[in-house]
Structures are given as C-alpha cells and as structure tokens.
Amino acid sequence: MMEIKNIHAKIGENEILKGLNLTLEKGKVHAIMGPNGAGKSTLSKAVVGHYDVEVTGGEILYKGKNILEMAPEERALEGIFLSFQNPVEVPGVNNAYFLRTAFNAKERREGKPETNAAQFLKLMRMHIERLGMKPDMISRNLNEGFSGGEKKRNEILQMEVLQPDVILLDEIDSGLDIDALKAVSEGINRMKNGERTFLVITHYSRILDYIDPDYVHVLQEGRIVKTGGPELVKLLEAEGYQAIAGDA
Amino acid sequence: MAQTEVDKLLSKDYELGFTVDVEEDTVPPGLNEDVIRFISAKKNEPDWMTELRIKALHKWEKMEEPHWAHLHYTPIDYQAISYFSAPKRAPNSLDEVNPEILKAYEKLGIPLEEQKMLQGIAVDAVFDSVSVKTTYSETLKELGIIFCSISEAMRDHAELVKEYMFSVVPMTDNYYAALNAAVFTDGTFVYIPKGVRCPMELSTYFRINAQNTGQFERTLIIADEGSYVSYNEGCSAPQRDENQLHAAVVELIAKKDAEIKYSTIQNWYPGDSKGEGGIYNFVTKRGICEGENSKISWTQVETGSSITWKYPSCILKGDYSVGEFYSVAVTSRAQQADTGTKMIHIGKHTRSTIVSKGISAMHGQNSYRGLVKIGPDAEGARNFSQCDSLLIGGECGAHTFPYLESQEAMAQIEHEATTSKISDEQLFYLRQRGISEEDAVSMIVHGFCKEVFAQLPMEFAVEAKELLNLTLEGSVG
Numbered sequence: 001m002m003e004i005k006n007i008h009a010k011i012g013e014n015e016i017l018k019g020l021n022l023t024l025e026k027g028k029v030h031a032i033m034g035p036n037g038a039g040k041s042t043l044s045k046a047v048v049g050h051y052d053v054e055v056t057g058g059e060i061l062y063k064g065k066n067i068l069e070m071a072p073e074e075r076a077l078e079g080i081f082l083s084f085q086n087p088v089e090v091p092g093v094n095n096a097y098f099l100r101t102a103f104n105a106k107e108r109r110e111g112k113p114e115t116n117a118a119q120f121l122k123l124m125r126m127h128i129e130r131l132g133m134k135p136d137m138i139s140r141n142l143n144e145g146f147s148g149g150e151k152k153r154n155e156i157l158q159m160e161v162l163q164p165d166v167i168l169l170d171e172i173d174s175g176l177d178i179d180a181l182k183a184v185s186e187g188i189n190r191m192k193n194g195e196r197t198f199l200v201i202t203h204y205s206r207i208l209d210y211i212d213p214d215y216v217h218v219l220q221e222g223r224i225v226k227t228g229g230p231e232l233v234k235l236l237e238a239e240g241y242q243a244i245a246g247d248a
Numbered sequence: 249m250a251q252t253e254v255d256k257l258l259s260k261d262y263e264l265g266f267t268v269d270v271e272e273d274t275v276p277p278g279l280n281e282d283v284i285r286f287i288s289a290k291k292n293e294p295d296w297m298t299e300l301r302i303k304a305l306h307k308w309e310k311m312e313e314p315h316w317a318h319l320h321y322t323p324i325d326y327q328a329i330s331y332f333s334a335p336k337r338a339p340n341s342l343d344e345v346n347p348e349i350l351k352a353y354e355k356l357g358i359p360l361e362e363q364k365m366l367q368g369i370a371v372d373a374v375f376d377s378v379s380v381k382t383t384y385s386e387t388l389k390e391l392g393i394i395f396c397s398i399s400e401a402m403r404d405h406a407e408l409v410k411e412y413m414f415s416v417v418p419m420t421d422n423y424y425a426a427l428n429a430a431v432f433t434d435g436t437f438v439y440i441p442k443g444v445r446c447p448m449e450l451s452t453y454f455r456i457n458a459q460n461t462g463q464f465e466r467t468l469i470i471a472d473e474g475s476y477v478s479y480n481e482g483c484s485a486p487q488r489d490e491n492q493l494h495a496a497v498v499e500l501i502a503k504k505d506a507e508i509k510y511s512t513i514q515n516w517y518p519g520d521s522k523g524e525g526g527i528y529n530f531v532t533k534r535g536i537c538e539g540e541n542s543k544i545s546w547t548q549v550e551t552g553s554s555i556t557w558k559y560p561s562c563i564l565k566g567d568y569s570v571g572e573f574y575s576v577a578v579t580s581r582a583q584q585a586d587t588g589t590k591m592i593h594i595g596k597h598t599r600s601t602i603v604s605k606g607i608s609a610m611h612g613q614n615s616y617r618g619l620v621k622i623g624p625d626a627e628g629a630r631n632f633s634q635c636d637s638l639l640i641g642g643e644c645g646a647h648t649f650p651y652l653e654s655q656e657a658m659a660q661i662e663h664e665a666t667t668s669k670i671s672d673e674q675l676f677y678l679r680q681r682g683i684s685e686e687d688a689v690s691m692i693v694h695g696f697c698k699e700v701f702a703q704l705p706m707e708f709a710v711e712a713k714e715l716l717n718l719t720l721e722g723s724v725g
Contacts, residue, residue, distance in 0.1 A: 048680055051672055076682035084680075088673040092695025101691065102681035109682070141695070158681065 001026040001062070001197045002047075002166055008057035009039075009046045016042040018222035019058070024166070025215075029198040031208055033233070034219035035241045040201045041085060043219065044168045047199075048082045049075055062166070077109045079165030083155040083172050090142040095154070096124055098142045099161055106162060127160050130190075132183045148175040156187040167191065168199045173207035185210035205233045218244050275332045281305065284430055287332045291399045291434075294406060304419045304429035311423045317586040318615040318647055321528065321555050329493055331431045331464070388446075394439040395450055398466050401437035408439060412470055416499040416536050416563070424495040424530040424557075428464045432497070435466035440475040440506070449705050451480040465496040471506035473539065478509040480708055492517075494553070495530045504539025504566065511704055512548040512560075515715055519554035521610070523582030526554025533560035534590075537569030537598075545572040546589065547703040549712040551719040554583055559617065561590035564598035564626075571600040574700040576712070578719050579612025579644070588618035588649075593626040593659070602633040605697050608644035609720055615647040620661060622654040629659040637667040638696045640689070640720070668696075690717045 002024040009017040016039045024030055034040050045053040047060060049072040059066045067075050090098070100120045107114060115123070121138065128137050133153050143151050152172060159167060172184055188198070188211050200213065208216075208230070216232040217224045218241065226232065226244050236244060275286055284305055288298040313324075388395050394405060401409050419429045440446055471477055481498075494516060500508050510533075519526025529552075535544035546560040556579075562571030573589035591600035606614035620631045637646030648665050670692050678688035693716060694701070701709050 051676060071685075072676060072679040073682050073684050076680050082680055084677065088671065088677050090674050090677065090692060090695065091668070092698055093691055094695075098678070098681075098683075098691065101687065102678075102683055105682040105684070105687075162681065 003061040004043075004047070004058070005061065006058040007043075007046060007055060007060065009042055009053050009055045011042060011052055011054070015056075016053075016222055017046065020219075020223050022217060022224055024197045024199060026197055027192075027194040028214040029192070029200060029211060031200045031202065031213035031216045031233070032219050033202060033205075033216060033236060033241075036203075038219045039222045040219055041170055044082055044170045044199070044201055047075075047168060048072060048080060073105075076164075077106060080168070081159055081162060081164035081166065082168045083152075083159060083170060085170040085174065087143050087146075087151045087155055089144045089146070091144050093142045095140055095142050096121060096138045099124065099158060102158070103161055124157075124161065127157055131157055131160075131187055132179075133157065149177065149180040152176055152184055153180065153187075156184050159191065160187055163191075165195070166197045166199070168201070170201045171203065172200070173202055173204065181207065181210065205237055208233050220244075274330050277330045278327050279305070279329070279331060279431065283331055287431060287433065290332060293399065293402055296406075296410070297402055300414075300419070301430050304426055305431075307420045308423070308426035308430055311420070311426055313423050317557055317617070318613065318649075319555055319557065319584050319586050321523075321584075324493060324528065326427070326493075332433055387448075391444050391447070392441040393444060393446055394437065396437055398432070398435040398437045398468060401468070405437070405439070408470065409437070409468070412499065412501055413466075413468055414499075416501060416534050417497050417532050422532060425497050425532040428466060428495050428497045428532070432464040432466035435468075435496070437467075438469040438477060438479065440471045440477045442472045443474045444472075445475065446477040449478050449480050449708075451482070463492070463494045463496070465494075467496070467498040469499070469508060469510070470501045471503060471508045471542075473503045474505040475503075476507045476509075478511070478705060480511045480513075480705060482513040482515070482708070482711070493528050493530070496532070498531070498533040498560075500533075500535030500544055502535065502537050502539065502542035502544050502569075505541045506539065507543040507545075508535060509545045510535070510547070510560070511708055512546075512550075513708060513712055513715060514548065514550045514556070515552035515719075517554075518552050518581060518583050518719070521581045523554045523584075526583070527552065528555045529553035529558065530555075531558040533558065534563065535561070535571075536563040537566050537571060537595075539566040539569070540595075541568045542566050543570040543572075545570075545574070545703070547572075547574040547700065548576070548587075549700070549704070549715065550575070550577040550585060550587060551715045553585075556583075556585040556587055558585075558587045559589055561592070562600065563592045563594065564600065564629075565594045566598075567595040568597045568599075569595055570598070572703075573600075573602045573604070573618075574703045575604045576607070576697045576700045576716070577605070577614055577616075578607045578609070578716060579614045580609040580719050582611045584613045584615075586615040586617055588616045590619040591621070591631060593620075593622045593629040593631070593656075596626060597628040598626055599629070600631045602631070602635070603699055604633075604635045605700055606635070606637045606646050607640065607693060607696065607716075607720070608637070608646050609640035610643060612644045613647070614645065615649060617649040617651075619651040619653070621652075622656045622659040622661070624655040626656050626659060629656060631659070631661045633661075633663045635663075635665045636696065637665075638693065639667065639669045640693075686717070689720060693720060 004022040007017050007020045032040055042053055046055050055068055060068055104114045131153050173181055213230055216228055218226040275283055281302055284301045288301060417425050420426050438450060469479060502508050516527035516529055537544050544562050550556055564571050571591050577585045577587050579585045589602055602618055604616045606616055608614040616635045622629045635648050639646055646667055650663055674692055675688050679685055701712060704712055
C-alpha cells in the first residue's frame with residue numbers, strides 16, 4: 001500500500017529521520033510507538049508534505065508514485081489523510097463550508113458531480129450525531145474555540161466524511177477523556193474495511209486497547225528498531241523503550 | 249514551506265488592465281481659469297456653475313496638500329495633469345455607443361446589455377468623464393426619481409443642485425475636495441422623492457481611460473423624507489504607466505426617516521509590484537443624516553489603487569439617526585491605503601457602527617483611521633467600532649489610528665481591534681484536506697471579511713469575492 005524507503009529528514013538543522021524503512025500493508029492497522037523526540041510526528045509530516053520537514057533522502061512509494069514529489073493537496077486527493085496532533089483554529093471559516101469544499105475537491109477528482117449544500121448537511125449531520133458531537137459543529141468556525149476533545153472529534157469527523165485510503169493518526173488519543181477516546185476509537189473502527197490502511201502514532205498503549213493493531217513498530221532515534229504484533233505493546237509496557245532498544 | 253511560502257505569491261498581471269482605442273477630446277495638461285472655462289463650456293454649463301468652479305480654483309491655489317496620512321508617494325505635479333477628456337460624440341442610444349467601449353465593459357464583466365436585460369439595474373456608465381449611457385430612466389421617471397449625470401442635473405434640476413451641492417462637503421473642505429470642485433467633469437445625481445422606495449439598485453461604473461487624465465467625479469444623492477435608495481459604485485481602470493490622480497467627491501443627504509445605502513467596489517489599477525503606475529485615489533465621501541430617524545450606510549470593498557485616501561463619513565444630525573461604515577480594504581504588492589471613517593454625533597440617541605477589515609499582503613501597507621466624535625447635545629449617543637487586520641506574509645503592515653472625542657459624558661463607545669496572520673499552519677491544514685493553496689487563502693480571507701460582504705447587495709458581493717481573489721492571487725505559494 002505504501003512503502004517508505006530509507007527516509008532521511010531534517011527539521012531545521014537537525015536530522016530527525018535517519019534512514020527509516022516501513023511498509024504499510026493494505027487493510028492493516030500499524031501502530032508506531034516510541035519515546036519523545038524519536039521522530040514519530042516527523043514521519044507523519046514527511047508523508048503528508050508538511051513544510052516543517054525537509055526530506056533529504058529516500059522515497060515514499062504509493063500507488064506507483066513517489067509522493068515526495070507531490071504537493072500536499074495532491075497527496076490528500078490521492079487519499080492520504082492526517083489527523084493532526086494540534087488542529088489549528090481558522091477563524092471565520094465555517095466548519096461545514098470548509099468540509100464541503102474539501103469533500104467536493106475529492107469528488108471532482110474522482111469525476112463525480114458536486115454535492116450540494118443540502119445533501120452535504122444531511123451527510124454531515126449523520127456523522128456528527130454518530131460521533132456524539134454537538135449539532136452546532138455545523139455552524140461554528142473551523143476549530144475556533146473548540147476544546148481539545150472537540151478538536152480531535154472534528155478530525156475524526158473529517159476522516160469519516162472524506163473517506164481516505166491511508167489514515168495517519170498523530171496522537172489522536174492525547175488529551176481525551178474516556179468518553180471521547182471511545183467515540184474516537186469507534187470512528188476509527190468504523191473506517192476499517194479491509195482496504196484502508198492506518199498508521200497510528202501514539203505515546204501510550206491505551207488507544208491500542210480499542211483499535212487492535214495488526215502491527216506494532218518501535219521508532220527510536222529516527223529508525224524503526226523493532227516490528228512485531230500486538231504482543232509487543234505488552235512487552236513495551238513491561239520493560240520500556242530502553243530494553244527494546246538494547247534488544248535491537 | 250516556511251513563512252516564506254506565505255510570502256511568495258503576488259505578481260499576477262492586473263486582469264482588467266487594457267486600453268481601448270477611442271478618440272479623445274482632451275485639454276492640454278495644466279490648471280488655470282482658461283482650463284476651467286473650457287471644461288465648463290464643453291459641458292454647456294450654466295454661468296453660475298462656471299463661477300463656482302473658478303471660485304474653487306482660487307481657493308484651492310491657496311491650500312496646502314495634506315501629508316498627515318500614513319502614505320508615501322512621489323509628489324504630484326498638478327500642472328502636468330490634463331483635466332478633461334471625453335469621447336467626442338455623446339451617443340443617444342446603446343447602438344451608437346462605440347463598440348470598443350462596449351467591449352471594454354464586457355471585459356470587465358459588466359456588459360450594459362446584459363445588465364439592462366437581466367439585472368434590473370439602472371446603469372449610469374461613466375467612460376472617462378462623460379456619461380455614455382443611462383438606462384432605465386423611464387421607469388425611474390414614473391416614480392419621480394431623478395437619476396442622471398450631474399451635468400444634466402445642473403441644467404434640468406438647477407435648484408436642487410444649487411441647494412445641495414457643497415452643502416455636505418464644502419468647496420474648501422480639503423485640498424482634494426477643492427480641486428474636485430474646480431475641475432469635476434461628471435458624475436451622478438440622484439433624487440428620491442418623499443416616501444418613494446427606489447425599486448432597483450442604482451449603479452454606476454467608472455472607468456479611467458485617457459492617458460494622463462485625472463478623473464474627478466462628483467456624486468450627489470438626496471433622499472427626501474421617508475425614502476430609500478441603494479446605490480452601487482464600482483470602479484476599474486486599464487493598465488497604465490504613469491500615476492493617475494483620482495479625486496472624487498460624494499455627498500449624501502438623508503432627510504427625516506430616509507435611508508441611503510451606498511456600496512463601493514474600488515478596483516482602480518493598483519500599480520506593479522513596485523507601486524509604479526497605479527492610481528492615486530484621494531476621495532472625499534460624506535453623508536448627512538439631516539432628519540430624525542434617518543440612516544446612511546457606507547459599505548466599501550477597496551482592492552485597487554496604489555494609494556487610497558478615503559474616509560466615508562456620517563454627520564448624524566437628526567435625533568435617532570444611524571450611521572454605518574463597513575469596509576474591506578486590501579493592499580497587496582506595493583499598495584498603500586489610509587482609510588476609515590468619521591462618525592460625527594450631533595443629534596440625541598444617534599448610533600453608529602464601524603466594522604473595518606484591513607488585509608495586507610506582499611508589501612502592502614494598510615491603515616485604519618477613524619474618528620468618533622460625540623457632540624455636547626448628543627445625549628444617549630452610541631458607537632461600536634471593530635477594526636481587524638489580517639496579514640499575509642511578513643513584508644506587509646497594518647496600522648490602526650482610532651480617534652475619539654466625546655463631549656457627552658453618558659455616551660457609550662466601544663472599540664475592539666485585532667491583528668492576525670494567515671499562518672502556514674492554517675494553509676497547510678486546509679491543503680491537507682485536498683483544498684488547493686489559492687482556494688485555501690481565499691477561504692481564510694473570505695472568512696475574515698464575512699461581516700462586511702454580508703452588507704453588500706448580492707451581485708456586488710459575488711463581484712467583491714472575485715476581486716478579492718484576483719487581488720490576492722499570488723500572495724502566497
């Protein structure tokens with residue numbers, strides 16, 4: 001589905017990713033765990049083409065193309081979605097209008113007719129209700145004045161509406177109370193269809209109790225140092241990253 | 249993409265920049281009594297008008313050009329400007345209009361024909377100084393509404409012109425107003441009789457066309473007791489090498505229970521990325537709410553000109569009268585704008601609202617300058633002001649100069665101001681959802697301007713959005 005090959009990447013002068021290799025399989029849930037500063041967020045930013053990250057070597061192959069050569073919006077239209085760790089506030093831009101614009105950009109790309117405002121609102125209301133969000137999410141401005149939990153749910157809302165193929169979740173569980181964590185996890189689980197690929201970046205194992213990863217990768221000092229199944233989560237919990245690194 | 253990414257984009261050619269080839273009847277550059285007499289004679293003006301112009305000229309000669317605005321430009325040589333240019337033959341019907349002119353309008357997206365048939369808008373189109381065509385005058389005539397060029401009004405409605413011209417903006421109000429009084433070439437006159445609600449948007453499009461020709465429009469709108477009118481003014485100018493001076497004057501008079509809504513889209517040529525060749529726009533716009541319960545509302549979208557100096561104002565004389573000012577001013581490339589309003593509260597329980605949105609991109613400099621003045625008898629007066637600035641990139645500037653003078657202790661005055669920046673993070677967020685960079689910028693900017701656009705008549709709002717996109721095209725990337 002996606003092949004990340006020997007990626008080297010810098011933020012400013014610091015090399016963060018140092019020859020990272022990772023293959024994401026179609027229909028699977030990959031979890032990335034690792035200590036602070038290991039390069040987890042940098043990896044997700046490199047995949048979506050974030051301006052902070054300068055990729056200095058390697059390639060990311062997806063649908064037969066090296067996506068590193070594509071603009072961020074192109075990558076998005078090819079079905080790559082990032083749920084941001086800290087979604088930015090965009091004052092004055094209506095949430096529903098924003099999401100319909102994104103939705104129609106995708107529909108256009110796929111040669112489908114645009115969805116009108118009424119049809120779209122119906123779709124959006126259905127998702128909002130299912131996620132346990134307040135109805136005013138339609139009329140409020142994008143992330144403006146949202147609580148931490150509302151922002152994360154809004155990311156999941158966007159994911160469910162846009163139906164992407166590759167989903168990167170950057171610390172989707174941080175700052176969530178247990179109800180929000182459940183709602184977010186349910187949203188993610190609804191998206192699993194045997195075709196979509198997930199890359200779940202997390203510090204903690206708790207979200208992995210809800211979304212059952214197929215693979216767990218340990219990222220340390222800019223490289224994947226260990227790959228295993230869900231059992232690796234338990235091992236990490238018991239022994240910490242240090243032990244794993246020594247193991248590698 | 250660092251902040252530089254946001255800084256990159258601003259150099260798309262001005263799409264409305266073109267010149268059509270029309271024979272002009274132009275006086276040689278310079279300003280003196282002979283030129284004034286020439287203009288007046290050309291327009292078959294009554295003697296009283298000629299004398300007023302000459303009086304204004306002599307007053308102007310003794311006045312000093314103001315320099316208090318936050319603007320920088322090379323001094324204007326007023327003797328190097330030609331003060332009159334008009335198409336040689338004034339046509340009587342659309343068929344007689346020079347096809348070149350019609351083509352120019354079409355390029356601007358405002359074909360007269362289409363407007364006539366589809367929009368239900370009466371158009372008094374000004375092509376370089378002289379009215380080319382007035383439509384819908386018949387329908388308006390039935391209601392007793394006068395909508396004509398100011399030259400016609402001087403001949404056919406002399407009493408009204410004599411009574412009201414210079415009554416709101418006196419001849420010597422300021423340097424540019426005095427200049428305009430001396431040399432104004434044409435403009436629009438509107439009179440709405442008592443109790444009449446004007447059934448259509450009245451609209452005028454101005455164009456500067458002749459090289460080296462100053463444009464000095466003069467507009468006078470009188471809304472008699474209990475009447476209503478919505479007037480739209482839109483501008484656009486062809487590309488040009490030399491700076492052109494535009495010093496217009498607009499006077500509005502609202503009688504008891506009358507309402508005037510005045511909307512402007514200003515899109516004069518902004519100049520190149522160094523500011524070369526753009527229009528200098530020094531405008532005096534003022535309205536008086538003369539009677540009780542009257543209302544004047546100014547809405548402006550200023551996207552053009554290299555220099556904008558403009559403060560549409562309201563004198564709230566009648567008790568319970570209302571003044572409003574909604575503004576979006578965009579400065580991109582090397583554009584500079586010093587714009588705002590004056591709300592002068594004289595009557596009791598007068599209210600005013602000011603919403604100003606300044607957008608700066610590339611090297612644009614945007615200043616809000618506003619005065620709220622509450623007189624000693626303006627018991628119960630209220631003002632609310634909100635001035636927001638949006639910066640796109642790091643080379644531009646936003647400045648706010650609010651002035652407040654209150655002689656009434658109980659007056660309520662609120663002022664809010666914010667400055668924000670389109671951040672790379674916002675742009676990236678929208679792009680990550682598949683929205684193109686230009687659409688993302690326009691989405692953020694429109695969000696910022698929402699309250700002002702909501703005040704514009706529908707078709708005008710659409711045009712304003714497009715203009716905004718055009719102006720900001722290339723301001724990021």
